[in-house]
Amino acid sequence: MIFLMDLQMMLLDVIYFILRNSVRVILRPRTKPIDGELVLITGSGGGLGRLFAQEFTKHGAEVVLWDVDSSSNEQTAKLVRETGGKAHTYTVDVTSREDVYRNAELVRKDLGRDVTMLVNNAGVVAGQRMLECDDELMERTMKVNCHAHFWTVKAFLPQMKAQNHGHIVTIASVLGLFSTACVEDYCASKFAAVGFHESLAHELLAEEVEGVKTTLVCPYIVDTGMFEGCKIEEVELLLPPLEPQYCVEQAMNAILIDQPLVCIPRLTYLPVLSRLLPWESNVAAYRFMGSDKCMYPFIDTKQKRLTNVPVEVA
Ligand SMILES: NC(=O)C1=CN([C@@H]2O[C@H](COP(=O)(O)OP(=O)(O)OC[C@H]3O[C@@H](n4cnc5c(N)ncnc54)[C@H](OP(=O)(O)O)[C@@H]3O)[C@@H](O)[C@H]2O)C=CC1
Ligand SMILES: CC1=C(/C=C/C(C)=C/C=C/C(C)=C/C=O)C(C)(C)CCC1
Numbered sequence: 001m002i003f004l005m006d007l008q009m010m011l012l013d014v015i016y017f018i019l020r021n022s023v024r025v026i027l028r029p030r031t032k033p034i035d036g037e038l039v040l041i042t043g044s045g046g047g048l049g050r051l052f053a054q055e056f057t058k059h060g061a062e063v064v065l066w067d068v069d070s071s072s073n074e075q076t077a078k079l080v081r082e083t084g085g086k087a088h089t090y091t092v093d094v095t096s097r098e099d100v101y102r103n104a105e106l107v108r109k110d111l112g113r114d115v116t117m118l119v120n121n122a123g124v125v126a127g128q129r130m131l132e133c134d135d136e137l138m139e140r141t142m143k144v145n146c147h148a149h150f151w152t153v154k155a156f157l158p159q160m161k162a163q164n165h166g167h168i169v170t171i172a173s174v175l176g177l178f179s180t181a182c183v184e185d186y187c188a189s190k191f192a193a194v195g196f197h198e199s200l201a202h203e204l205l206a207e208e209v210e211g212v213k214t215t216l217v218c219p220y221i222v223d224t225g226m227f228e229g230c231k232i233e234e235v236e237l238l239l240p241p242l243e244p245q246y247c248v249e250q251a252m253n254a255i256l257i258d259q260p261l262v263c264i265p266r267l268t269y270l271p272v273l274s275r276l277l278p279w280e281s282n283v284a285a286y287r288f289m290g291s292d293k294c295m296y297p298f299i300d301t302k303q304k305r306l307t308n309v310p311v312e313v314a
Contacts, residue, residue, distance in 0.1 A: 035060025043122025045072030057085030104155035127302035145189035164211035229301030
């Protein structure tokens with residue numbers, strides 16, 4: 001009897017959340033205030049990381065900027081300060097556990113307070129055919145895109161849990177939910193980041209740490225240069241590469257309503273469902289759309305950059 005009642009409750013919950021999330025697409029829930037939050041962003045020296053720093057600043061948060069490249073990171077801080085924001089820069093290689101833990105301590109000592117929001121954004125891609133790629137380059141992708149999340153979360157989650165207040169944001173990718181050819185290192189690292197993030201989210205909920213929220217962000221191709229050349233002509237009208245600013249605004253909307261997962265754009269939720277189809281059906285659809293070979297021009301562009309051959313800009 002108790003089992004049947006639990007089952008009924010669970011089914012009602014499932015239906016309630018499907019309906020609630022559908023309504024939320026049209027009627028956006030109230031966003032949470034984040035003024036006064038201390039937000040740490042990795043990979044803040046450029047691309048999406050820099051834009052996240054500016055967006056969090058707009059919302060009144062103070063930002064801690066971590067990047068391997070100090071000069072591009074200083075540039076981000078300058079942009080934040082020009083708009084009246086508070087930014088603190090640290091030169092950190094997130095693949096190094098020691099570097100992460102030492103700098104986490106330093107942040108705590110320098111600022112006298114705990115980081116309340118962590119945005120794991122730093123990311124790299126080898127951009128070479130696996131069989132031609134140096135082992136170290138493939139290993140680096142795993143270390144930046146996945147292992148680094150272990151170290152940063154271990155460094156900052158304990159204080160969030162102690163305060164029952166915080167937010168862990170993972171910038172993964174749609175390539176952490178479905179795959180394509182010739183980006184084996186990247187897909188492996190992003191699938192791993194998604195697995196890590198979701199397991200952590202389950203752990204916090206199972207332990208009833210209600211005050212620490214999680215958001216998994218899975219964008220499609222974004223025009224930051226990271227995947228320069230990657231395109232699928234067959235679907236370009238329907239799915240053009242995302243403007244970085246649009247991508248960050250969509251991610252911010254999700255973060256500010258404590259949304260657990262966001263795929264940007266929404267259309268990319270569809271290929272996730274295709275995992276239920278037979279593998280061969282997916283292959284046929286990939287061939288039809290040209291998404292099986294979409295990384296070829298990206299790999300060519302990257303190769304030309306490595307060998308200093310001029311690259312034509314479309
Ligand atoms: N661009 C895209 O199409 C998409 C990107 N994403 C994800 O979004 C995130 C941001 O990407 P995007 O802004 O495009 O990429 P960028 O290359 O523009 O920015 C990544 C930043 O991370 C920094 N970084 C790299 N390695 C380290 C490290 N070991 N320690 C600290 N910082 C490091 C880079 O520094 P440096 O420049 O000095 O190497 C750079 O400033 C990544 O996780 C990426 O995988 C997801 C979907 C699509
Ligand atoms: C495979 C595939 C697609 C292509 C997806 C691509 C090419 C995504 C690239 C994402 C990148 C570069 C993410 C970076 O993090 C479509 C057209 C959605 C249709 C369904 C199957």
